Amino acid sequence: MTSLTQTDNWQQLQSLAQGLNGQHMRDWFKQDDTRAQRYTSQACGIELDYSKNLINDEILAALYGLAEARQVSAKRDAMFAGDIINHTEGRAVLHTALRNFSGQPVLVDGQDVMPEVLATQDKIKAFVERIHSGSHKGYTGKAIKHIVSIGIGGSFLGPKIMFEALKPYWYQDIKLHFVANVDGCHIQDVLAGLDHEDTLIVMSSKSFTTQETLQNTLTAKAWFLQAGGTQQDIAKHFICVSSNIKAAVDFGMDEDNIFPMWDWVGGRYSLWSAIGLPIALGLGYENYRQLLEGAYEMDRHFVEAPAEQNLPMLMGLLGIWYTNFFAAQSHVLLPYYHYLRGFPAYVQQLDMESNGKSVAGDAEQVDYATGPVIWGSEGTNGQHSFHQLIHQGQVLIPADFMLPLNVPNQDDTHHAMLASNCFGQTQALMQGKTYDEAYAELEGKGLSEEKRHALATHKTMPGNKPSNTLLFSQLDPKTLGSLVALYEHKVFVQGAIWGVNSFDQWGVELGKVLGNNILAKLTDRDAALDFDASTNALISRFRAANQ
Incomplete structure (x- = not known):
């Protein structure tokens, strides 16, 4: 297989990048009063202004040509069809099936997965209704008022960040609390303020063995039992999302309150599955369904829209342009909306865990940069700190600015100031x-x-x-669903061009294995230390401090 960097498409883009030397976007806008209009596209309630990028029609055509040569559309269609595109793990990649409202089957190994998906959605809906109506009560007869969601990675970030982003839509009679860190301070702080009689624990772990999640759940169980609950009472206060039904039942959970997971859903894409149960509990099922429907609309746009109007394709190709032809090592996300402040962290996992790879599908080391560092913070805070580096630093840092045109309980003065800062920053970066x-x-x-x-x-x-500006009328559940799916598909486009498997995470798996090996040495003080000298010394210091 010809190396990507040796293809005609790649060489053409390198030449075009070099040809921009001495050119400035400021002059392009002066010379072409239609530039903003021509380089703006809309879909699913989101408007993307990509006119403040180092592009022209020739560059865009070359980027579209690269996508075609790398068969991005064919790879996209294979994903939606349920083909095994996660080749290192032998799995289909079908988070899109979890928000499929087409009425059409989705096949995995010849079996339609949609009946099970729809049955799980119905199960979520029924459970949410029981909690909100008060018909599901704790063991002393109290209605559930607090929900503690325990997970890690995508099982934590997805529910937490989506729930926070939709604060205006919160169900007011339920309070959600999220725990991920295995640091005991976190779970202890959360539980300290709760009454075990009206608290529901939602544990999310596909295997029911994830180290951090299991330990936090065991701590919650000990807290519940010490407060007066019994082993038999656990069934009314603990539920889980897992494929390991036996382990959950042995823990004390009611089998009817165990929600399924599937191998063809990766953790960082799992909020669309029953992992999203805390979102539904916190927002109400109809708002949760709107989140799914927004993602489905973006799925259809990604599949159906031509490249020049396709938001994920455009954003993915622009990312390729800067990462590979301008040596951009990072990409910053700047939501100008307080409730969306966690979104950069969500995309950080989505992008960096997906495309932080150095081996292509043919098992060859790549000779080009892949996933950039994703980071960011809410506006306008960053303007008084790290924006300085973006404005005058020596390294190019592309930026995505996000702004809702209207917000709940809008204070026109505050919102106008927020918008002026957002637009002013994009203008300043450009000119x-x-x-x-x-x-x-x-x-x-x-x-x-x-x-x-x-x-x-x-x-x-x-x-x-360079910067993109993404505008939306308001950040309602449907628009948020579309926004998340937009970034999912952007990541897919880039992975398809780089030729990496965007759906495994062997670096993450290595850390888990080594962590478990070291834990065994920390808990068994007599165990011989057979790691490298540095790790042995660190373990010895920990043992000495915890005698």
């Missing part, structure tokens, strides 16, 4: 400030010529820094 502009600003400031020149040099900003 920058020339030396002459900075020099002119200092006229009449009483500075010597030498000082004026020096200060103007420091105040000069190169601009030409």
Whole structure:
């Protein structure tokens, strides 16, 4: 197989990138008053303005050509069809089936998975109704008022961040609490403020053996029993999402309250499965269904829209453009909406766990950069800290700005200020400030010529820094579902072009195995230490401090 970097498409893009030397987006906007209109696309309630990017029609055509040559559309169709595209684990990749409202079957190994998917959705709906109506009571007859969701990775980030983002839609009679960290301080702090008689524990672990999740659940169980509950009472206060039904029943859970998982759903894509049960409990089932429907609409857009109007394709190709042809090592997400502040962390796992790979599907080491570092924070806080690096640093950092045009209980002054900062930042990154502009600003400031020149040099900003702006009328459940699916498919596009398997995570698995090996040495103080010298010394220090 010809190396990606040696293909004609790649070589053409390298040439086009070099051809931009000396060109500036500021001039492009002056020369073309239709640029913003031409480089804006809409779908599923989301408007993407990608005009402030280092692109022109020729570059876009070359990027579309790269996607075609790398068979992105064919790989996309194989995913939706249930083909085994996670080849290292021999699995289909069908998180999209979990939000499939087409009425059409989805086959895995010749079997339609949709009846089981729909049955699970009905089970979630019925359980949520029992909790919200008060018909499901704790062992002393109290209605459930608090829900503690215990998970790790996608089983934690998905429910927590989606729930936080939709605060205006919270079901007010239920309070959700999320626990992931195996640090005992976290679970202890959460449980300390709760009454065990009106608390429901939702444990999410496909295997029922995930170290952090299992230990936190065992701690919650001990808390429940010490507070007065019995082993028989656990069935009314503990439920789980798992494929290991026997382990859950042995724990004390009611088999009717065990929700299934499937091998063809990866953890970072699992919020659409019963892992999303805490979201449904916290928002109500209808709002949860709207989240699924928004994702389904983005799925259809990804499949049906031509490349030049396809939001995931556009964003994925722009990411390729900067990562591989401008040596961009990171990508920053900047939501200008307080409730969406956790979204960068969600995309961080989604992107970096998916495409942080160095081996292509043909088992060959790649000779090009793959997944970038994903990071970010809410606006406008970042403007007073890390935006400085984006404006004047030496490394190119592409940015995604996100803003709802309307927010619940809107204060027009606050929201206008928020929007002005968002739009002002994208403008400043694009146009920058020339030396002459900075020099002119200092006229009449009483500075010597030498000082004026020096200060103007420091105040000069190169601009030409790329950004996308994503606008939506409001962040309701449906729009959030579309937004999450947009980034899922963007990651897919990039993985398909790089030729990596975006659906395994062997680096994560190695950490789990080594962590378990070390745990055995920490708990058995007499066990011989047979690791490297540094690890042995660290274990010895821990043993000495915990005698």
